[in-house]
Amino acid sequence: MKIKHFISTLILILLATVYSCNVKKFIPEGEFLYKGADLKVNTESQINELDQVEEELEGLLRPEPNSKIFGMYVGLWAHYKGTQEKPGFINRFLNKKIGEEPVYFSQVDPSRTEDLILNRLENRGFFYSTTDSEVLRKGKFASVDYTAEISTPYTLTEVVVERDSMEIDKEIIAMMQETKLDSGSRFALNTLNAERARIDSTLKEKGYYNFNSDFLIFEADTNISDSLRLFKLYLRLKKNVPPNGIIPYKIDTINVFPNYSIDEDGESLDTTFYDNKNFIQGNLVFKPKLLNDYILIQDEQRYNPTLSKLSSNRLSTIGNYKFVNLRYEELATNDSLGHLKASFYLSPMTKRSVRAELLAVSKSNNFAGPALNLVYRNRNLFKGGETLNLTGRIGYEFQIAGGEDRKGLTSLELGLNADLIFPRVIFFVPIKEKFSYSVPKTKMGVGVEYLSRGGLYNLNSVSTNYGYFWNANQFAYHEINPISLSVVNLSKTSPEFDKILDDNPFLKRSFEQNFIAGINYTFNYNKLNDRFRTHGYFLGVGLDFAGNTLSLVDKAIGKDDGKFLGLEYAQYGKADLDLRYHLNIDKKQTIATRLFAGVGVPFGNSSSLPYVKQYFSGGPNSVRAFRIRSIGPGTYRPENFDVNSFFDQSGDIRLEANIEYRFPIVSLLKGALFMDAGNIWLMNENEALPGGKFTKTWWNELAVGTGVGLRVDIQFFVIRFDLATPVRIPYLEEGERWGNTFDIGSKTWRKENLIFNFAIGYPF
Known part of the structure; x- marks a missing residue:
């Protein structure tokens, strides 16, 4: 009975909706609403690629009628309601967002459309075709039926180049060896225009500076056979071509x-x-x-x-x-x-510049505070295009809304980096680069950083790198650093933090490996930025290897202590894959997706990745329904989410998938609906983190969240606000991981399940 009642109610709602969207009463007297057109194609003989011809002809049926949703003119109804006298706020809003101007039959010109169809058929080689149309009126609506009688097309027998003694004629004859105008092909005007453009482009590559495709003319001879409908094509230069247009130029x-x-x-x-x-x-x-x-x-x-x-x-x-x-x-x-x-x-450009950035930082792990970046740039330092960048950073953060256990936790960060970029390849022996699109650049960098996690530990690091980066073309980017060194020193640890390390040997090992020497490579192929492209995609690959050369040296000299200059070095291999696909529904609506997979394998003298190289998940550019570093590893969850748990949520393997629908709201304000899924795992078993090792049932351990977002999109600058909630929590018992009570009225539920993210730029 309940099901029948539900179905009856649903039918009534649908009938009410259909009635409310009825637009017949709004159509002015003497007008007919245009419902569109149909095209029927008849042929004299079998035609290759007829479906393509029909599709092209159907594209000429103009104008487009008003759109329908489930058979209803929703957009047209919104227009009529929003333009009536005293429409009200809701009707005005609906008209602005989804309203469509009515398309009346008075705007349709069937004879003009017939001419367009006939012209397109002739351009395709279907000479002597005919067209017809019939107007159908019913009530307040009208449509048009078109008929096209397509004749047998003319096909090509041969192409003849009319020649003279000039050098350009020899060039054109040589180019016609690669022509797409094959014997037996159908006459097609667009193919002839493409052939002229190809010849024009090739001649310019050969030095014909003033040549123009308009200098060429194709003439068709259709008098070969009336019954077989064949034609011969003649290519020649037009008369009165300027003399400087048909001679090559050289640079003096x-x-x-x-x-x-x-x-x-x-x-x-x-x-x-x-x-x-x-x-x-x-x-x-x-x-x-x-x-x-x-x-x-x-x-x-x-x-x-x-x-x-x-x-x-x-x-x-x-x-x-x-x-x-x-x-x-x-x-x-x-x-x-x-x-x-x-x-x-x-x-x-200006030789020297200084930029200061004052930031207010808010992180999803409840850290917030001010930061200051200072950047000094000196261009053309040694009169060879070199660029020196000096960057200083100071940031102070304190944790808010974290409960009694987290009160008073602060973080102080200081950093100084120097980069020297040479717009050429700098190597131990001279190298003549062979890249024509852009020149590889050499980058030498050194940096020092100091991090004080209030009362817990200090982390000091020094890094240096030497490498090259370049664009192979407008889409592909490469970066390789053959030398990448960093030294990390953990000092002034508190008893609480010492206990964390003692309870977790893997974490302790990751902090002990304080020397990282390796090589890394990055490749990006990006076709996301063109908004006129329906399908945009991005491929990112990252490779990072460390400790292998030092290990070989140790073996060669008979050492096995895993140290270099008294410092224990890390040994690992790491690979990342980042795939993104954007479906641009139109210029303002996009469905964006991303799939990320990363794995790091410790080996040799290392049982885990260095802490600074480990993966973490959650936060504004990851699974947004969980705070940063709060997911995983695997199904592990600390007994208490206090300050100590912050250090455990990292691992060796990361899998993540995201989907987001982006749409306009008003002016610069955009909206988004999204869903994220992912987790991180350990490569090896860790007794301190039960459930953290990667298993064959990894898909049953994914964290899933969903939410909505607002974006202030100011051309190339985007301010992003995302509000998300988890729908699958991996650390709960199996059978209890899916679901969410969605108790919006509960303060406790909101505090634990509504995660607010603020960021600059789109997440992917």
């Missing part, structure tokens, strides 16, 4: 202005001649020998737009110039060859 002079300003007179500046290029500058700003390596064009070389573009890109990647402009100037020409002067105008 290359001028480079390394310190260009519109206020300076280039003729009064000193000129340095190097590698057949003129480097024109007043005082020495950039060493010509170093700047020359970025320029791929050479004198006596034919004009090449690809090399020109790549030269400009390479100069831009130095990081020293605000604007890079390459201009060509035509010089004297003769009957067979043109001459060009190339000039690079390079406008430098």
Whole structure:
């Protein structure tokens, strides 16, 4: 009986909804609401790829009718209700968000659509086709039925290039060896236009600076056979083509202005001649020998737009110039060859800059406090495009809303980093880079950090690295650090923290490995940033190995104490995989997904990863329904979530998946609905963390959370607020992990189950 009552109620609600969305009463007198059009295609003979032709023709049926949801004109109804006299706030809001302007039959021109269909068929080679249309009216609605009678298409027999004695004719004939205009192919105007564009692009690569695709013309001869519908294609240059458009150009002079300003007179500046290029500058700003390596064009070389573009890109990647402009100037020409002067105008950025950032930090582990970042930058330090970055940081945090056990816990962080970046490869032996898109950069860095976790311990670290990074193309990024060293020193530990380490030998070992020497590599392939792309994706790969070289040295000299210069070194291998996929429904709506998998394997003299290399989960860029470092390992949960539990929630394996629907609300304010899942595990068994080891039933140990978010999206700057709650808690008993009481009225429930995250930028 209850089920029948529910079904009856549901039917009544649906009927009421349908009635409320009835738009017939709003349609003005004398107008008909346009319901769309149907297209019927008839053919004289069998046609290849007919489905593609039909799809293309259906795309010409304009305008698009109003959309329906479950057979109802919801958007149109919202428009009518929101534009009536005294519509009210709700109707105005619905009209603004989902309202659609009505599409009436008076806006439809069937004869115009017939002409478009016929024109498209002729462009596809279906000459002598016919079209027809019929208007159907019923009540206050109207639609159109179109019919297309498609004739047998014309097919190609051969392509003939009308030639002369000029060099360009020989070039075109050679290019036609790779043409897509095959014998037997159907006449298609877009294919002919693509072929002209291909020839134009190839000729420019061969030096034809002034050539244009409009100089070429295809002529079709259809008088071969009336019954078989064949045609022969002739390709030739148009008449009255300008003489400078059909001769190749070579570069005679290359001028480079390394310190260009519109206020300076280039003729009064000193000129340095190097590698057949003129480097024109007043005082020495950039060493010509170093700047020359970025320029791929050479004198006596034919004009090449690809090399020109790549030269400009390479100069831009130095990081020293605000604007890079390459201009060509035509010089004297003769009957067979043109001459060009190339000039690079390079406008430098400000040499020195200082930036201060005052931050208010709030973390999901209840730490909050101020932080100050100071950044000093010196560009073109040694007149070779080098950049020196000095970064200082001071941060103070205190823990709030953590209960009696957490009161008074503070954190002081001090840091100083120095990076020196060379826009070229610096190696022990000279290396001539072969990357045309951008130049690899060499980075040398050193840093010191001090962390005082109030009353528990001090952590001092010194690190240095030497490596290279570069963009292989506009999507692919590589970074490799052959030398990566860090020394971590744990000092001034409190009795409470000593007890934590004594109770957890694995954690203690991770802090004892205070020397990390290794190599790491990062690869990113990013196609997420193009909002006009329906499918965006990102692939990130990270590899990190440490201690292997030192271990080999130890074995070679007969040592086995696992120490270097008296410091115990870590030995491990670590790999990360980050996959992201964005489905852009339109310019404003996106379904974003991410899958992350990471594993670290300790071996040799190490039984666990160093603490600073371990994974953790939870927080604003992870599983947002759990506080940072509060998930795992596995199904383990400390007896008390006090200050001590903070150190245990890290591990060797991390799996995580996220999905998020992003949508607009008003103006710069965006909304999101999301769900996250993940956990971390240990590679080896740890008696102090029962349930923490990775098992074959790992999927039964995932933490799952869901929530809503608000984002202030100011172009390239996003302020993010996320509110999440757990729906699956892995440390509960099996059978009790799914579910949530959702007792919003309970203060205790809200405190334990509503997690607020504040962050800058999107999580993935």
